[in-house]
Amino acid sequence: MTASTTQRLRSFVTGQVELTRAVAHAFKSRPFNPYPYLKPFIERAAGVREPPISATPHTVVYTRGSMRLLRYAAPRRRHRTPILFVYSLINRWYILDFQPGRSLIEHLTRDGFDVYAIDWGIPGQEEERLTWSDLLGGLIQTAVRWTLRVSKSRDLTLYGYCMGGTMALAYTSLYPEGVRNLVAQATPVDFSKGGLYTLWTSSSHFDVDSLVDAYGNVPTPVLESGFLMAAPVQRLTRWLEVCRRIDDPDFVSTFLAMERWGSDPVPFPGEVYRQYIKDCYQQNLFHQGRMKVGGDPIDLRRIQAALLNVIAEQDTIAFPAMSEPLLGLVASKDKETRRYPVGHIGLSASSKGPTLVWPSISAWIAARSQSMEP
Amino acid sequence: MSDSDRPPHPKGLLVRGLKALGHLTHPDTRSGRLFTRAEQGLTRALARVTESPTYLRASGTLMRQGFNARIRRNSFVEGALRSLRLPTASEVELLQDQLRRVNDQVEALGSQLEVVVDLLHKQEAAEHASAPADTTPKSSDPT
Secondary structure: OOHHHHHHHHHHHHHHHHHHHHHHHHHHHOOOOOHHHHHHHHHHHHOOOOOOOOOOOOEEEEEEOOEEEEEEOOOOOOEOOOEEEEOOOOOOHHHHHOEOOEOHHHHHHHOOOOEEEEEOOOOOHHHOOOOHHHHHHHHHHHHHHHHHHHHOOOOEEEEEEOHHHHHHHHHHHHOOOOEEEEEEEOOOOOHHHOOHHHHHOOOOOOOHHHHHHHHOOEOHHHHHHHHHHHOHHHHHHOHHHHHHOOOOHHHHHHHHHHHHHHOOOOOEOHHHHHHHHHHHHHOOHHHHOOOEEOOEEOOHHHOOOEEEEEEEOOOOOOOHHHHOOHHHHOOOOOEEEEEEOOOOOHHHHOOOHHHHHHHHHHHHHHHOOOEOOO | OOOOOOOOOOOOHHHHHHHHHHHHOOOOOHHHHHHHHHHHHHHHHHHHHHHOHHHHHHHHHHHHHHHHHHHHHHHHHHHHHHHOOOOOHHHHHHHHHHHHHHHHHHHHHHHHHHHHHHHHHHHHHHHHHHHHHHHOOOOOOOO
């Protein structure tokens, strides 16, 4: 037996062992998402590896509980006004810094912005009792203060995405000081237009109290099962496209990175979820200005900051109809809605992002930001 | 080894199998058209089920019963472990969680210290800059 044959045999055996181990590991944790089961086969066939998470250089500026405030400094800062991202509590923030060359955060830092992002982390027992009041008046307010302190600026651009947009709007309504501009990207406002999600969370058949009382924080399988049931067939059949393009390593690695992010939900803080479902989905109080946080109503008419409402036309999570009423609810004089022909995640991770979506959003923010020049 | 030096990835049985699967289900092929029709039919059928009041009522009742059973079981298990003076699963989880948080806080403290040092340095520089001006004799003083 020659050395090369031995080497090939060894490589074959090692590969099979790795594959078996990866699949066995997936079956052990038994998630609903097909990603952990199919990823080992696709990786092996395409010869690619997962790219690193959030590759843009960053530092941790502040931490409290499971939350971290991350700073992505600009290589050449041109704007005094920093940007603070408030991401949703359902998935992880790193979709905003998806891949090198296809990252919203990287794009903004290259445009000269000092960028900050809240990573909500993995909520544990301490977050079970966290309320909307703690979230807005505690965590987001502290993140705003630290962002202003570190960036040496008096005000900032608050950039909310998905449920993070709802939180950013609620925050600005209660604490408008320091918020110069507001970007609400794929942000649900009118929850009666939420399609299947509104139907499934209806109080007549969804008992949110027993769910939160049973688990504390809402566990990821419960959240995952909801997304799976929204498009169960497509969740599997979209993997067929990667089979067809298995020879294209760029496509495969981007696809795997996207699926990894989609299969990485975190538990939802219990009390925040309880009020979110009751006040937003079940009674639509947020849209009516009657949702209360710490005794104060969230009245969007108190928002006067410049506002950009970003809508993804093919969004199937925060449907365009959920975001469209926003401009009519705020008191801002400088307000605008921009629509892009992408999906919910496409706003932050599609190939259209760097060419179509981000330059337009970045220019809107830049025009309303203070420059570094005296 | 750079990407260009790397030998092309071997086209094994797995690659051929995946490609065949992709080809057979491609909408341009006859089998793919059949597959697409089946996919659309299944999607419609599932949508009808998941939106039907019967399904929603039944799944809602099942979920509520499951959650309530879990509340009772948790309370029983934790009570039993506490009476035996053993750590409960939630206590072990809490400990792991706290360790992770300490790690994050140490990292953040480093960054915060940098901010403080930066501010101190700025203040020190300002003091140095103003110090010589104070000691300079006021030659223009008429007295």
